[in-house]
Amino acid sequence: MSRCLVGVSGGIDSLFAAIKLQEDGFDVYALHMHLNSKSQLPETAKNVLHEYNIKLLYADYTREFNRYVIDYFTKEYAKGYTPNPCVVCNRDVKLPFLFKEARLRGIETIATGHYADRDENGLIIRHKSRKDQSYFLACVDRDIIKHTIFPLKDFTKEKIRKMLDFINTKESSDLCFVKNNYRDILKEKLGTKDGKIIKRNNVVGYHTGFYNYTIGQRKGIQIGSKPHYVVSIDARKNIVYADEEAKLYSNEFYLDSMKLLKDEIFFKDRTVECVVRYNAKPKPCRIDLMKKRVVLLEAERAVTPGQVAVFYENNKVVGCGKIDYGIH
Numbered sequence: 001m002s003r004c005l006v007g008v009s010g011g012i013d014s015l016f017a018a019i020k021l022q023e024d025g026f027d028v029y030a031l032h033m034h035l036n037s038k039s040q041l042p043e044t045a046k047n048v049l050h051e052y053n054i055k056l057l058y059a060d061y062t063r064e065f066n067r068y069v070i071d072y073f074t075k076e077y078a079k080g081y082t083p084n085p086c087v088v089c090n091r092d093v094k095l096p097f098l099f100k101e102a103r104l105r106g107i108e109t110i111a112t113g114h115y116a117d118r119d120e121n122g123l124i125i126r127h128k129s130r131k132d133q134s135y136f137l138a139c140v141d142r143d144i145i146k147h148t149i150f151p152l153k154d155f156t157k158e159k160i161r162k163m164l165d166f167i168n169t170k171e172s173s174d175l176c177f178v179k180n181n182y183r184d185i186l187k188e189k190l191g192t193k194d195g196k197i198i199k200r201n202n203v204v205g206y207h208t209g210f211y212n213y214t215i216g217q218r219k220g221i222q223i224g225s226k227p228h229y230v231v232s233i234d235a236r237k238n239i240v241y242a243d244e245e246a247k248l249y250s251n252e253f254y255l256d257s258m259k260l261l262k263d264e265i266f267f268k269d270r271t272v273e274c275v276v277r278y279n280a281k282p283k284p285c286r287i288d289l290m291k292k293r294v295v296l297l298e299a300e301r302a303v304t305p306g307q308v309a310v311f312y313e314n315n316k317v318v319g320c321g322k323i324d325y326g327i328h
Contacts, residue, residue: 003027004149005102006111007094008056010045012167013113013152016160018054020151021111031057031101033094035065036177048167061097068092070177074189080235081306082214084278085175091139099144110148117153122146123261124317129156135278138310138320139259186211195238199223204242213240216248216302229302232325249299255292255309255321262318264289273312276303276323282312292321 004026008014022028030049032041041056049056069089076083095112102110115127116134122142126134137145152160175182190211197205204223207213210233213220217230221242229248232241253276260267267289273282274294284297294309303323311319 002109003029003105003107004109004111005029005031005057005098005105005107007098007113008032008041008045008049009039009113010042011113012160012164013115013157015045015048015113015167016155016164017111017113017151018049019052019164021149022052022054024151026109029055029057029105029107031059031098033097034058034060035062035093036070038176038179044167057101059097059101061093064097065089065093065177070185073182074186076306077186077211078190078235079306080210080233082304083306084308085177086136086278087139087308090136091141095137095140095144095148099147102147108147110144111151112148113152114150115152115157117150118145118148119316125153126312126315127153131157134312134317135275135308135310138317139308142261183212193238195240197221197240197242199228199242207240210235210238210240215304248302250296250303251299252293252295253303253309254324255294256305256324258289258292258319258321260289260319262313266318270313271297272318274300275310275312276300277307285311287311287319292324 004021006014006018006021006028008018008030018028018030033039046056069085072088073083073085098110114133114137115129115131116137117125117127119125122145124134124137124145126132178185187209190209192208195207195210196203197207213230213233215230215232218227221228221230223242226244228242229245230240231243231247234241267287271284271286274285274296275282283300286295288295305323305325307323309321309323310317
């Protein structure tokens with residue numbers, strides 16, 4: 001009987017993944033990672049695993065989570081970026097350490113409750129439902145993905161809820177380490193510092209911390225009678241730049257770092273799909289690898305430095321990179 005180590009958070013998705021693998025004939029071990037004060041495994045989840053005779057293991061990775069996720073989160077905001085900590089957590093913490101824990105126990109296969117799939121070469125495949133989470137897995141090491149099973153690949157959230165309607169669990173929050181508002185963490189770490197809000201060289205307002213703003217934000221920007229939005233942030237000068245919505249659209253952007261899952265020749269003169277944030281509509285693009293420049297064939301709204309751009313071809317992830325400034 002093949003053994004598999006499943007990462008369980010306590011939510012219905014990861015519990016279903018463990019149960020499904022058990023029913024498929026795997027010898028299933030469930031691993032709950034303690035990452036922060038909010039990552040306690042509910043009693044409901046423990047009872048479900050016990051009922052299905054799934055062995056429950058624990059591992060403490062709070063130090064690694066603080067280092068790779070929370071520190072990264074605050075440092076990126078301090079630079080004027082808007083990071084996606086979930087992508088970083090999957091890449092640097094959840095899947096690598098789940099794989100490490102499996103190897104320590106002589107288990108070859110791991111599994112998660114993500115809505116995604118993979119091919120035999122370790123390329124992530126989009127899920128067919130609106131809950132697709134391929135974006136969050138795009139930057140995970142390919143060798144880890146090759147050893148990962150995605151039991152939710154053929155299921156929708158609605159179907160899983162019906163099948164496990166006896167389990168009462170809460171939805172996972174977007175930022176698992178935030179109690180109320182993520183800005184509270186930033187205020188504590190970065191303090192407050194008054195600065196200017198500028199539109200086309202004119203001071204039109206003031207702020208108490210540029211980290212309270214992100215590209216495309218309208219709230220907190222009041223200029224005359226027309227709606228205005230944040231169009232860029234200069235952390236070094238402590239300035240938030242605002243303008244009308246038309247200024248939010250970009251036809252190209254640059255990458256600070258880039259990870260290719262295909263040979264460079266694959267991208268030469270090839271049009272692929274680009275997603276600039278989770279749940280964004282895919283846009284056709286071409287990638288200049290030398291300049292780390294992405295040219296969009298359709299303009300995109302609010303391309304945001306610090307977010308991750310994910311590239312697809314035939315619904316498979318073929319690359320990703322962190323968006324940098326230099327947007328036009």
